[in-house]
Amino acid sequence: MTTYYSEEHEWITVEGDIATIGITQHAADQLGEIVFVEQREAGDEFEKGDEIGVIESVKAASEIYAPVDGEVVEANGALEDTPGALNENPEGDAWIYKVKLADAAQLEDLMDLDGYKALIG
Amino acid sequence: MTDTPKRTPLYDLHVELGGKMVDFAGWEMPVQYPMGIMGEHKHCREKAALFDVSHMGQVILKGDNIGEKLEAICPQAYATLKEGKARYGFFTNEDGGIMDDLIVSNAGDHFFVVVNASMRHQDIPHMAANLDGVEVTEIFDRALVAVQGPKAEDVVGELCPAARDLTFMETTVADINGVECRISRLGYTGEDGYEISIPEADAEAVARAFLAHDDCEPAGLGARDSLRLEAGLCLYGNDIDQSTSPIEASLSWAIQKRRKEEGGFPGAERIQRELAEGAAKKLVGIKPEGRAPARQHVEIQCAEGNTIGEITSGSFGPTVGGPVAMGYVAKGHGEVGEKVNLIIRGKAQPAEIVSLPFVQQNYKR
Numbered sequence: 001m002t003t004y005y006s007e008e009h010e011w012i013t014v015e016g017d018i019a020t021i022g023i024t025q026h027a028a029d030q031l032g033e034i035v036f037v038e039q040r041e042a043g044d045e046f047e048k049g050d051e052i053g054v055i056e057s058v059k060a061a062s063e064i065y066a067p068v069d070g071e072v073v074e075a076n077g078a079l080e081d082t083p084g085a086l087n088e089n090p091e092g093d094a095w096i097y098k099v100k101l102a103d104a105a106q107l108e109d110l111m112d113l114d115g116y117k118a119l120i121g
Numbered sequence: 122m123t124d125t126p127k128r129t130p131l132y133d134l135h136v137e138l139g140g141k142m143v144d145f146a147g148w149e150m151p152v153q154y155p156m157g158i159m160g161e162h163k164h165c166r167e168k169a170a171l172f173d174v175s176h177m178g179q180v181i182l183k184g185d186n187i188g189e190k191l192e193a194i195c196p197q198a199y200a201t202l203k204e205g206k207a208r209y210g211f212f213t214n215e216d217g218g219i220m221d222d223l224i225v226s227n228a229g230d231h232f233f234v235v236v237n238a239s240m241r242h243q244d245i246p247h248m249a250a251n252l253d254g255v256e257v258t259e260i261f262d263r264a265l266v267a268v269q270g271p272k273a274e275d276v277v278g279e280l281c282p283a284a285r286d287l288t289f290m291e292t293t294v295a296d297i298n299g300v301e302c303r304i305s306r307l308g309y310t311g312e313d314g315y316e317i318s319i320p321e322a323d324a325e326a327v328a329r330a331f332l333a334h335d336d337c338e339p340a341g342l343g344a345r346d347s348l349r350l351e352a353g354l355c356l357y358g359n360d361i362d363q364s365t366s367p368i369e370a371s372l373s374w375a376i377q378k379r380r381k382e383e384g385g386f387p388g389a390e391r392i393q394r395e396l397a398e399g400a401a402k403k404l405v406g407i408k409p410e411g412r413a414p415a416r417q418h419v420e421i422q423c424a425e426g427n428t429i430g431e432i433t434s435g436s437f438g439p440t441v442g443g444p445v446a447m448g449y450v451a452k453g454h455g456e457v458g459e460k461v462n463l464i465i466r467g468k469a470q471p472a473e474i475v476s477l478p479f480v481q482q483n484y485k486r
Contacts, residue, residue, distance in 0.1 A: 032343075033159045035437040036412045036444075038466070054466065056414050058158045058437045059343055080412075 004107050005116035006067035011091060014107065018073060022095040023055070023064070023086065026120050032057040034086045039075040039096065046070060048106060053096065055086065067110060069102035129175035130264040130321040131328055138339050146238040148176035151341040161340035162347050162439040165310055166480070169270035170340035171331050174309075177265055178241030179318060180248065182232040184255035191225065191232070194251045196367065196386040198377035202227045207290045207305050209375050211367060212247060217388025217395075218363040219370065220247065222355065226292045226305060233292070233303060235265070235316070237357045264324030269314030269348075271483060272336040277304070277315050280330055284315060289484040297327050309345065311352025311482045350445055351438045353406060353477030359417060360404060360433040360447055368395035369449065371404045371477075402430060405455045406477040407446040413465050414444040415472065420464040421448055429454045432463065438479055445479045446472075 004012045009027035012019050028034065036056040046052050046066045053064035076095050079085060085094040101107075111119065126149040135142065140151030150173065153161060164170050184190075188199040197210035204227050212220035221240040226233040236244040241259065249257040268277050278285040283295040284304050292305035303318040319327050331337050346356070355361045361370045366388070373381075373396060380386065384393055409415050419432040435446030450461070457476050462469040 032153065033157050036414060038413065056437070058347060058439070059152070061414070061416060083412075 003113060004067075004110035005113065005119075006065075006110055007119065008065045008067065009120075010064070010067050012067060012107070012110065014101070014104070017101050017104070019068070019070065019099050019101050020095045021067065021097045021099060023090050024116070025090055028087050028090040031055060031062055032059060034083045037079040037083045037086065037096070039079070040072050042072050042074055044072045045102075046072070056083075064096065068099075068106040070099040071102070072097055073100050074098040127176075129173055130324040131173045131175065131266070134325050134328055135173065135339075140339070140341060143342070145342055146176060148238060150176060151339070153341040153343045154339050156338060156340075158341070158343035158347060159439045161338065161344035164338045165270045165312060165340055165344060165348055166440050167271070168336040168338070169268055169272040169276045169314070169334070170310075170344065171328060171337055172267040172269065172340055172345055173264070173328075174267050174316065174345075175264040175324070176238035178236040178238065178244060179260040179263055179265060180234040180236065180245065181258045181260060182234060182248070182252065182255050183230075183258070184252070187232045187252070187255055188227065190252045190255055192380070192386065194247065194387060195225075196376045196380050196389070196392065197225070198380050199225055201379075204229045205291055205293060207292045207307055211361075211372070211375070212244065213367070213386055213388040213392070214363060215387050216364075217366045217391030219357070219361045219365055219367060220244070220363060222357055222361065224305075224307065226303075228292065228294075228303070233318075239358060260318075262321050264319045264321050264328075265316060266319065266324070266328055266331070267308050267310075267314060267316045268331055268337065269308045269310040269312045270336075271313060272334075273312070273314035274485070276331050276334045276337045277317070279334065280327075287315075289313075289486050298323065298330055300327060302327070306485065309352075309354055310348035311354065311478055311480055312348070313483055313485045347436050347439055350434050350436055350447065351440055351478060351480040352482060353447070353479065355404070355447075356434055365404075365449075366392055366395055366400060368392055369400040369402050369404060399452055402449040402451050403455045404433070404447055404449055406475040406479060407432065407435075407448055407461070407463070407472050408475045408479070409444040409446065409463060409470055409472040411470050412443065413470055415446045415463045415465055415470070419446075419448075421450055421472075422462040422464060422469065423454060424460050424462070426462075429461070440480050447477070450474070
């Protein structure tokens with residue numbers, strides 16, 4: 001399964017037309033200890049670049065921007081009670097959304113792991 | 122400010138300890154260490170934490186009748202501040218607003234004043250211009266560190282037995298590691314602890330000596346902010362500024378009875394009027410009911426949906442285990458237990474007015 005990365009430090013994996021979106025370990029480390037995650041609900045549609053949630057650390061709030069167009073199929077409800085999981089395993093259990101892709105071709109605009117590694121240095 | 126941020130005498134130590142350095146008020150300061158803000162915060166509440174606060178302005182006042190002269194620019198009773206005592210206060214302007222808050226200590230042959238890093242450029246000339254016959258000297262060659270927490274007395278007392286004899290808001294001069302330091306039993310966390318002024322050349326060795334204690338860990342500005350917020354302590358620039366009066370800021374406790382009655386300080390007319398009639402708004406504690414932190418500038422609405430004020434400080438409180446905030450609400454509001462709504466990203470989130478502090482203060486009286 002290919003993993004794509006955005007410049008906003010999100011990762012996306014795709015199975016069929018359903019993609020899983022989360023933030024990278026690098027992003028989680030930069031945010032610090034996460035205490036609250038605000039998510040959209042299933043059925044919400046969004047376009048690439050839209051704000052689709054907010055992650056709050058002890059110090060500050062950071063927006064999550066949609067890396068592609070799509071519709072929320074499921075928000076990871078576990079993050080409501082255990083937002084700190086985003087620090088522990090952001091590229092695994094602590095995914096943020098399952099979404100239905102509107103245009104799979106947009107994935108081609110994203111980076112692969114090597115590209116992302118180059119971005120974060 | 123485009124100037125290169127300044128470094129404190131402890132800069133190299135911060136870097137060695139893994140401090141994440143940020144520009145704060147023109148100084149390169151650690152916002153956190155590898156332990157993280159939550160861990161540092163809890164360590165301070167449970168054991169002891171070392172903070173570098175060398176960015177704050179340390180000032181020596183020399184001359185006759187300094188306390189009386191300070192009363193012309195501060196509403197505090199500094200004329201009667203006894204030798205060896207420290208007292209919280211503020212400079213007020215002619216409109217009764219707060220120009221800065223500060224700690225004044227009577228050191229016997231001089232007064233020692235600590236002001237905010239961001240306001241030192243204002244405060245030093247303000248004192249020089251208004252304290253007639255007083256020599257105002259800003260100190261640049263001493264570090265200032267805070268050791269805070271229930272184990273602070275052990276951490277500092279092991280190296281400096283005299284520190285154990287101080288009670289809250291007392292100050293003295295004593296040797297630590299053979300270096301003469303000014304030690305004051307006070308702080309900005311709500312915990313017992315000390316602020317210690319150290320000659321810069323010896324600051325790192327003294328800081329290392331504190332950190333050598335098993336119970337003492339370094340903490341950064343992030344934990345300092347969440348600790349002071351849980352303790353209900355104002356941050357200049359957030360909760361108080363040139364326009365807010367001490368009465369609005371719920372700081373009337375910091376104006377002594379004689380000064381309230383006699384006045385004779387800048388803005389006394391407004392401050393005495395507000396003492397008698399109440400102020401147009403009041404700083405209160407606010408506890409969001411959900412998990413979303415309410416940050417600075419979040420709008421506060423009453424139950425009926427009218428805007429009644431704004432959050433001035435808000436964050437996640439690690440000891441409380443949830444969001445905590447302070448903000449101003451209009452006259453007629455602010456009773457403890459009042460239900461309000463906080464407008465966070467366009468959505469009304471329920472919250473309640475609560476008494477401050479959020480966490481019991483733990484001073485050695």
